[in-house]
Amino acid sequence: MFRKAAVAALALGLALSVAACSDQGTGTGGTTGSPAAGAAALPTGSQSPVDTSRKVATSTDRYSKVVVGIDSDPQDLLPFNVNSGSKPAIYHNFYESLFDLDNNEYVPRLAKSYKVVDDLHYDVTLYDYITDSAGNKITADDVVFSTQQLIKAGSAFKYDMFDSVKKIDEYTVEYTWKTPITQVGELEFPWCRTVIFSKKAYEAGNFATSPVGTGPYKVTGFTAGSKVTLEARDDYWQTDASAMSVRQQSNVQSIEYDVIAEPAQHVLALENGTIDYSEDVPAENLAEFSSGGKYADTHSVWLTAGSLLYTLTPNMSSSSPTNNEKLREAIFYAIDNNSAAQVTGTTIAATAFGTPFFSDYVKAWDTTPTYFNTYDPDKAKELIKESGYNGQTLVLFGGNDATAKNLLTIIQSFLVNVGLKVDIKSVDTAQVPNSAAAEGTWDLFLNTLGGGSQVGQWNRALSNTEYGNGMSLGFLKDDQLQQLFTAANTVKTHDDASMTAVHDYIVKNALQYAVVYPRLNIVHNSKIGQVYLREGEHFLPGASTYYLD
Secondary structure, three states: OHHHHHHHHHHHHHHHHHHHOOOOOOOOOOOEOOOOOOOOOOOEOOOOOOOOOOOEOOOOOOEEEEEEEEOOOOOOOOOOOOOOOOHHHHHHHOOOOOEEEEOOEEEEOOEEEEEEEEOOEEEEEEOOOOEOOOOOEOOHHHHHHHHHHHHHOOOOOOOOOEEEEEEEEOOEEEEEEOOOOOEOOOOHHHHHOOOOOOHHHHHHOOOOOOOOOOOOEEEEEEEOOOEEEEEEOOOOOOOOOOOOOHHHOOOEEEEEEEEOOOHHHHHHHHHHOOOOEEOEOOHHHHHHOOOOOOOOOOEEEEEEEOOOEEEEEEOOOOOOHHHOHHHHHHHHHOOOHHHHHHHHOOEEEOOOOOOOOOOOOOOHHHHOOOOOOEOOHHHHHHHHHHHOOOOOEEEEEEOOOHHHHHHHHHHHHHHHHOOOEEEEEEOOHHHHHHHHOOHHHOOEEEEEEOOOOHHHHHHHHHOOOOOOOOOEOOOEOOHHHHHHHHHHOEHHHOOHHHHHHHHHHHHHHOOOEEEEEEEEEEEEEOOEEEOOEEOOOEEOHHHOEEEOO
């Protein structure tokens, strides 16, 4: 009991000491924070321009080798679960999909084009000269087979609209949808997250350890829990410069991914030169590699935002105290996002319900005073009185990864500070979805939202079709919210006005809260002239710039 109280007191002191130094005001009528507040002094969003006076690598004159530190083991290299763990950092070197997703547009990759036949039928035509690293030609049969294998593996995530895919001719397939495609980025998973591979290669080999893909790199080695090694393909199929995107370049000959679980070991590996790139350097070590630091002459630092969003969802069921709007609003005003970001050292304070990473995020939300960007504990205390809160213990629920645990403790501290009783319930991150589905077990849920767009990120929290119970996340049944969300998520009506209508409704009814979004602490060897991030957040070595002199 004493230890628990001591830990809570320490966390509260730490959080409140940071809050006292925060840019956000306190007391009634607290001031509005600025975008990315709490990290304003950091060089986020930009990196040094390429030195044009120096010789840089190309796909025909490559840099020799880059070693990348990653924080988790991919476990296998099967062409499924491509968004799981460290796989997004690795897979897109050697696996490819029909399209890439770019600003909610489907950009051809293996596909040459697509044609809307009618509302329920789309034809996709492949390039007729695609080969994998073993020399197998990729045809319509392989698209059908790859899709079937994904479904068989139980990895057909967000395939709700999918009915079937069939071969039309050697290089054309027809997709049949269950319903018309109307939502923004609705085909992200069938078209952009489904890896296409050779049926012949898959049936003859072992893709778990030795996959054969169509990408500009091939796998040459895989040791589970240790490393993945890749080599550039001199026989890469896409040679048409007018059709090739930067993501298909191979500016480095060899890529090695080293699994390093502990952030402190990333720092040591960078210092001694055993890795060239990491996104896992703790905030307190960044100065060593920045201007004036011990390793500044040999390294560069770039801090940029990721696309995930850490949110706090209230339980809206009648059995939970957070069914009370005044109490929800009090909770939201009681939390200082700037302090949360500073304490974690790897996040940026949210100032609206979303992530500025996305092109459909509306910047005006940042400067509109709301509980997202206003820390006001005095107002929170007044709202608690108005809510009729009578001392019930609120259960704050979330995962057990390092960032989540820090945030749970900080949030608990702020809520206790305004007079609320809060217990933390933390489970293994893999168990979070199942535990969150139990209605009577939590009152506040610290969740992470991802997606290919802002409205796509919202989908997981706001759509009433995600969980099979006719309700949004948090056991919320709100027809008006669904009407507004549907308009924002429909291609024809997706604009700033429809997005803002959803955001305003959330604020007016205190339905959701956003705490922070990830900050990538990128440190790399200065031989890497400029880092290329696929979809803005995944290092793609072959597309990056390297100095050869």
